[in-house]
Amino acid sequence: MVKFTLNGEPQELNVPSANPLLWVLRESLELTGTKFGCGIGQCGACMVLVNGQPTRSCQMPISAAEGSEVITIEGLSEKGTHPVQEAWVEEQVPQCGYCQSGQIVSAAALLAANPNPTDEDIDVAMSGNVCRCGTYPAIRRAIHRAVGIQEKLASTGDDAGGEE
Amino acid sequence: MNDQLGDSIEGGGITKNLSRRTFVKIGVLAGTGLTLGVSYRVIKGPGDPPTDAAFAPSAFLRIDVDGSITVMVAKSEMGQGVATALPQLVAEELHVPLSQVSFEFAPAHPAYGTAMGGIQLTGGSTSIRDSWWPLREAGAKARWMLREAAAQRWKIAPDKVQMYEGKAVHPDGSKLTYAQLASAAALMDVPKDVPLRDPADFQVIGMPAPRLDVPAKTTGEAIFGMDAGPTGTRVALVARSPVFGGVLRAFDSTAALSVNGVDEVVELESGIAVIADGYVAAQEGRGLLTVEWEDDGEWSTLDDAEIVDRLQEAANQDGATVREEGDIDSVLSLDGEQIRAAYTLPYLAHATMEPMNCTAWVRNGQCTVWAPTQFQNGPGLVGGGARQVAAKAAGVSPDNTVVHTTFLGGGFGRRAEQDFVREAAELAGKVDGPVKVIWAREDDIQHDFYRPASYHECSAILGVDGMPEAWRHRIASQSILQRMVPSWVPDFATNWAGSSDPTSTEGAQDQPYHIPNILVTYSKVDLPVPVGFWRSVGHTQNAFVVESFIDELAHVAGQDPYEYRRELLEEHPRHRAVLDVVAKASEWASPVPGGRARGIAVAESFGSFVAEVAEVSIENGQLRVHKVWCAIDCGMVVNPAIVRAQMESGIVYGLTAAFYGRINIQGGRVVQSNFHDYQMLRMRDAPDVEVILIPSQEAPGGVGEPGTPPIAPAVTNALFSLTGQRIRELPIQIA
Numbered sequence: 001m002v003k004f005t006l007n008g009e010p011q012e013l014n015v016p017s018a019n020p021l022l023w024v025l026r027e028s029l030e031l032t033g034t035k036f037g038c039g040i041g042q043c044g045a046c047m048v049l050v051n052g053q054p055t056r057s058c059q060m061p062i063s064a065a066e067g068s069e070v071i072t073i074e075g076l077s078e079k080g081t082h083p084v085q086e087a088w089v090e091e092q093v094p095q096c097g098y099c100q101s102g103q104i105v106s107a108a109a110l111l112a113a114n115p116n117p118t119d120e121d122i123d124v125a126m127s128g129n130v131c132r133c134g135t136y137p138a139i140r141r142a143i144h145r146a147v148g149i150q151e152k153l154a155s156t157g158d159d160a161g162g163e164e
Numbered sequence: 165m166n167d168q169l170g171d172s173i174e175g176g177g178i179t180k181n182l183s184r185r186t187f188v189k190i191g192v193l194a195g196t197g198l199t200l201g202v203s204y205r206v207i208k209g210p211g212d213p214p215t216d217a218a219f220a221p222s223a224f225l226r227i228d229v230d231g232s233i234t235v236m237v238a239k240s241e242m243g244q245g246v247a248t249a250l251p252q253l254v255a256e257e258l259h260v261p262l263s264q265v266s267f268e269f270a271p272a273h274p275a276y277g278t279a280m281g282g283i284q285l286t287g288g289s290t291s292i293r294d295s296w297w298p299l300r301e302a303g304a305k306a307r308w309m310l311r312e313a314a315a316q317r318w319k320i321a322p323d324k325v326q327m328y329e330g331k332a333v334h335p336d337g338s339k340l341t342y343a344q345l346a347s348a349a350a351l352m353d354v355p356k357d358v359p360l361r362d363p364a365d366f367q368v369i370g371m372p373a374p375r376l377d378v379p380a381k382t383t384g385e386a387i388f389g390m391d392a393g394p395t396g397t398r399v400a401l402v403a404r405s406p407v408f409g410g411v412l413r414a415f416d417s418t419a420a421l422s423v424n425g426v427d428e429v430v431e432l433e434s435g436i437a438v439i440a441d442g443y444v445a446a447q448e449g450r451g452l453l454t455v456e457w458e459d460d461g462e463w464s465t466l467d468d469a470e471i472v473d474r475l476q477e478a479a480n481q482d483g484a485t486v487r488e489e490g491d492i493d494s495v496l497s498l499d500g501e502q503i504r505a506a507y508t509l510p511y512l513a514h515a516t517m518e519p520m521n522c523t524a525w526v527r528n529g530q531c532t533v534w535a536p537t538q539f540q541n542g543p544g545l546v547g548g549g550a551r552q553v554a555a556k557a558a559g560v561s562p563d564n565t566v567v568h569t570t571f572l573g574g575g576f577g578r579r580a581e582q583d584f585v586r587e588a589a590e591l592a593g594k595v596d597g598p599v600k601v602i603w604a605r606e607d608d609i610q611h612d613f614y615r616p617a618s619y620h621e622c623s624a625i626l627g628v629d630g631m632p633e634a635w636r637h638r639i640a641s642q643s644i645l646q647r648m649v650p651s652w653v654p655d656f657a658t659n660w661a662g663s664s665d666p667t668s669t670e671g672a673q674d675q676p677y678h679i680p681n682i683l684v685t686y687s688k689v690d691l692p693v694p695v696g697f698w699r700s701v702g703h704t705q706n707a708f709v710v711e712s713f714i715d716e717l718a719h720v721a722g723q724d725p726y727e728y729r730r731e732l733l734e735e736h737p738r739h740r741a742v743l744d745v746v747a748k749a750s751e752w753a754s755p756v757p758g759g760r761a762r763g764i765a766v767a768e769s770f771g772s773f774v775a776e777v778a779e780v781s782i783e784n785g786q787l788r789v790h791k792v793w794c795a796i797d798c799g800m801v802v803n804p805a806i807v808r809a810q811m812e813s814g815i816v817y818g819l820t821a822a823f824y825g826r827i828n829i830q831g832g833r834v835v836q837s838n839f840h841d842y843q844m845l846r847m848r849d850a851p852d853v854e855v856i857l858i859p860s861q862e863a864p865g866g867v868g869e870p871g872t873p874p875i876a877p878a879v880t881n882a883l884f885s886l887t888g889q890r891i892r893e894l895p896i897q898i899a
Contacts, residue, residue: 016424016444018444019444020444023442023443025443026390026391026443027399028442031384032384032385032387032390032391033383033384033385035390035518035573036390036519036602037518037519037605038605038838038839039518039604039605039838040605040838040839040840042838042839042840043517043518043839064435068368070300072384073300073383073384074383074384075886080379080382080383085382085383086776088378088382089374089378089379089382092242092374092375092378092805092809093382094375094377094378094381094382095243095244095245095809095813096241096242096516096517096518096571096572096573096574096575097243097377097380097381097386097388097571097573098388098517098571098573098574099517099573100381100382100701101384102407104382105543115428116328117564122847123847123848124848126846126847127468127577127846127847127848129846129847130517130844130846131517131816132515132516132517132574132576132812132817132820132844133243133517133574133813133816133817134812134813134815134816134817134845134850135809135813136845136846136847136850136851137812137850137851137853138809138812139847140847140850
């Protein structure tokens with residue numbers, strides 16, 4: 001039995017302790033926004049936040065999630081209004097879209113830790129996420145745009161991001 | 165009219181709301197509104213009226229009584245934007261803003277056969293070209309019928325009724341919505357010919373409309389193949405022969421079946437499927453299979469060295485002549501310095517972000533599949549589309565087979581093959597309940613249909629003015645089309661000389677430079693490596709070769725590579741225009757910042773013209789591409805934002821190949837297995853990209869592929885300019 005918080009809701013699951021968090025999310029909990037891309041921690045499609053840290057869920061046994069707070073793309077905001085998600089829509093980032101849950105989660109983690117990242121910061125923080133459609137230039141633009149959205153929210157005190 | 169799709173079509177939704185539990189409950193044609201038939205048209209040119217190719221009534225558009233307007237998107241959305249651009253075509257002629265339109269993916273059905281003589285396929289950058297007339301006509305005919313309905317209601321002449329933003333407007337200013345008119349319009353006969361909007365009056369076409377699929381792709385709601393299927397779907401992984409052509413001799417499933425969660429092991433044509441309650445158990449079970457393959461045949465020792473030997477040997481022989489002008493032999497035998505270069509290109513995997521997968525369910529003589537496929541319907545090509553392939557594999561009739569197309573996590577040509585559908589349908593036919601076959605990344609990399617490796621011998625003679633007098637290009641590679649049924653395209657068999665393959669020679673046989681004596685030949689090489697369509701196909705290699713070799717000639721002639729090309733393109737104004745625009749944007753003639761250099765390349769592919777300039781440097785011994793300028797003329801543009809995105813996309817795709825792309829063969833099998841040894845370009849390596857669209861009234865061209873061909877030569881030409889190292893083999897290795 002493993003207990004953790006998922007998108008703000010407590011979870012108690014009886015699954016093999018070695019099963020990666022990715023497959024528990026996708027199969028047991030039917031949260032399919034987190035994607036399977038490589039299974040070896042190389043592509044970042046499975047990125048989630050574990051206690052606020054960007055984490056490759058394909059590499060994390062569910063037992064290691066015990067007691068932690070997990071946020072997936074579905075829990076980043078209630079209505080897709082996290083500053084990163086809004087910036088993604090405004091910059092029209094997604095093409096095929098398969099890697100974008102992971103990209104958005106990585107970018108959200110970056111902005112939480114570093115509210116105004118440089119291009120170099122973006123290179124470092126985002127190089128764990130592969131995109132085969134080549135949306136990298138758009139992602140870079142969107143992260144810079146998200147900075148502005150986040151600053152505006154902070155200045156108006158409006159917490160529309162919904163992140164727990 | 166609704167009957168035409170009444171054969172048990174079940175809707176495939178685009179978001180979570182319409183998926184999984186509710187997947188099988190929703191009828192596509194649930195509404196009682198207007199469904200419009202249109203015919204298949206062939207696009208020829210802007211002023212060229214469409215002609216009836218094969219009348220095939222279909223349903224691209226639905227207006228329901230609640231006013232919702234739904235465009236059935238019969239092309240696969242794999243990132244290239246069809247789920248937005250195709251609705252734009254309809255909205256334009258229907259006189260509604262795009263914001264009033266939603267879309268659904270069309271089922272596999274002959275009514276949607278707008279590609280290549282009547283098949284339902286997404287490939288060859290054809291979506292806009294295939295849909296330009298049929299979808300605009302669908303919108304225009306619907307608008308005509310709605311206007312008739314309004315005129316009858318108001319008892320006035322139809323031409324007194326204005327159609328504006330989803331409403332019919334009476335001269336006195338009163339209005340009727342399309343929702344109010346839909347039921348009456350549905351009773352009208354479909355008009356045969358209606359006028360289409362003059363491009364000068366376009367309101368929706370040509371606008372950078374936001375993509376309709378973007379919101380769902382930022383919240384995790386978009387349903388890909390991996391996410392589709394009914395509740396209770398089991399997961400299977402398949403063990404396949406690692407050696408090309410290996411045949412199963414024997415296997416022992418005892419250990420696999422002992423894994424908690426594994427419940428069946430089933431032999432398939434392609435290998436052995438391990439079925440479990442989830443991915444992890446299926447993977448563990450597959451790892452415990454003991455399998456004996458009969459894989460010690462002729463090809464079991466095949467390796468890179470032998471492949472290159474065979475390609476070189478073939479290239480040095482006279483192949484099939486695919487272009488001959490002037491008298492190449494006598495010119496090449498003249499005294500004078502012959503310039504020669506040989507180019508070598510590797511096999512490439514597609515590596516879509518979403519690995520291959522398919523879900524299938526066979527019950528009561530019916531087969532239902534959920535597939536991220538590029539090819540839904542149409543007999544002929546390698547056994548047909550998903551519908552035909554699944555039907556055959558499951559042992560049911562195609563009429564009893566339903567294909568739900570999901571979002572595709574990348575396609576790039578890989579998903580034009582239906583091997584992953586075949587496996588799932590065959591397995592579903594042998595077991596109870598729905599089952600999803602998931603390919604691990606390793607399966608995906610090692611069992612692809614690869615971009616063929618190729619070898620190219622080029623020779624040229626320059627005249628006293630430095631311009632080429634003679635150009636010979638000998639190509640050797642495997643043939644993609646050889647694997648396919650020659651009757652794929654009606655006139656294909658007659659056009660195919662038997663020994664040639666246009667997908668191997670495109671971009672070489674039609675290279676645009678004015679040279680009096682030209683010979684292009686093709687030598688087909690038989691090897692067991694499965695080869696297939698890879699984003700821009702033959703252009704990926706031939707643009708690299710042609711644009712590298714012309715660059716070499718310019719340097720031998722001591723001329724500027726841009727001016728040299730320009731002079732040779734006098735008869736090709738669209739090539740010349742994109743070159744001029746990209747040269748201007750990149751300030752080609754001005755000095756390059758210290759430690760950097762620029763390279764240029766141009767290529768026409770899939771009906772569009774693209775020129776690119778790359779600015780590069782060497783940092784810590786590593787090649788770095790700082791900036792790419794890209795000029796495209798793709799004729800009339802439906803959505804300029806999508807065109808720009810596709811250019812960025814094609815450039816990054818081509819850069820990945822130029823930097824890293826190589827599939828090695830050893831012992832008759834693929835060496836690489838995952839992203840650690842088949843590397844992808846990442847954020848830190850991605851250049852700035854500036855895209856310039858050339859205004860044009862020409863017929864639309866493709867955009868999904870044409871951004872890719874020029875990028876590798878633009879980069880390697882820049883590298884030559886920087887260091888003097890001429891790259892004649894990809895991926896790039898810095899000396």
